[in-house]
Amino acid sequence: MLLSVKDIRKTFRSESALEPRIVLDGVDLDLEKGEAISILGPSGSGKSTLMNIIGALDKPDRGEVIFNGQSLSSKTEAELTSFRNREIGFVFQMHHLLPQCSVFENVLIPAVPVKDNEFKRSRMTFAEDLLKTTGLWEHKDQKPGVLSGGECQRVALVRAMINQPKLILADEPTGSLDEDNALSMITLLLDLNKQFEISLIVVTHSQEIGRKMEKQYNLRNGKLNLKT
Ligand SMILES: Nc1ncnc2c1ncn2[C@@H]1O[C@H](COP(=O)(O)OP(=O)(O)OP(=O)(O)O)[C@@H](O)[C@H]1O
Numbered sequence: 001m002l003l004s005v006k007d008i009r010k011t012f013r014s015e016s017a018l019e020p021r022i023v024l025d026g027v028d029l030d031l032e033k034g035e036a037i038s039i040l041g042p043s044g045s046g047k048s049t050l051m052n053i054i055g056a057l058d059k060p061d062r063g064e065v066i067f068n069g070q071s072l073s074s075k076t077e078a079e080l081t082s083f084r085n086r087e088i089g090f091v092f093q094m095h096h097l098l099p100q101c102s103v104f105e106n107v108l109i110p111a112v113p114v115k116d117n118e119f120k121r122s123r124m125t126f127a128e129d130l131l132k133t134t135g136l137w138e139h140k141d142q143k144p145g146v147l148s149g150g151e152c153q154r155v156a157l158v159r160a161m162i163n164q165p166k167l168i169l170a171d172e173p174t175g176s177l178d179e180d181n182a183l184s185m186i187t188l189l190l191d192l193n194k195q196f197e198i199s200l201i202v203v204t205h206s207q208e209i210g211r212k213m214e215k216q217y218n219l220r221n222g223k224l225n226l227k228t
């Protein structure tokens with residue numbers, strides 16, 4: 001088991017509301033190495049909140065996230081930073097590429113803080129491999145500003161892959177793309193998932209995209225349920 005989410009609860013307090021809002025109300029999820037799943041659910045149901053907790057960008061009020069046999073709650077802030085950088089690849093709805101850097105520089109950014117020098121050096125060749133696989137090599141010296149939305153999202157995916165994470169968290173990765181680009185992005189995600197045995201969690205509003213994953217989950221009223 002790569003990931004085990006156990007009984008996660010998360011509430012948010014707002015100044016206007018008297019009662020805190022329960023967003024996640026006992027969420028459980030198991031994910032095997034190499035497994036690809038989708039999470040669907042209404043806007044505001046807590047999908048991004050759950051992804052942030054799995055990726056250690058946020059902490060649950062209760063419950064725990066166990067990654068590779070280790071509880072995230074037992075890790076120090078420094079260990080969590082390294083966990084996010086080495087084990088997880090994040091892809092968001094907006095690509096968040098640095099406009100002043102070339103495509104090649106952008107995809108290498110997560111390798112900058114890596115301390116293992118040999119691994120760090122090997123990232124250059126890996127970046128080249130990935131950019132070729134994804135059809136982006138011809139754009140390597142260009143800035144994101146001249147690329148299309150679909151190309152930028154693919155660059156963001158290569159960047160998420162650069163440290164060979166064990167899990168990709170993709171939160172509406174096709175949310176800003178048209179249908180054709182959305183499908184090629186999903187195909188690419190699934191190719192990389194198969195080729196590198198990287199586990200994949202895709203949050204989407206599209207049933208069609210959701211169905212392309214091995215398992216589909218629905219988040220609603222604070223609970224995550226496997227769609228049968
Ligand atoms: N930092 C925060 N402080 C207060 N409330 C928050 C915070 N983050 C999220 N929420 C609230 O938690 C609920 C769930 O938000 P979340 O972003 O996880 O939903 P979502 O399922 O990703 O929605 P969408 O499909 O629109 O992206 C929302 O009501 C949101 O307003």
Ligand SMILES: [Mg+2]
Binds near residue numbers: 047048049171
């Ligand atoms: Mg969201």
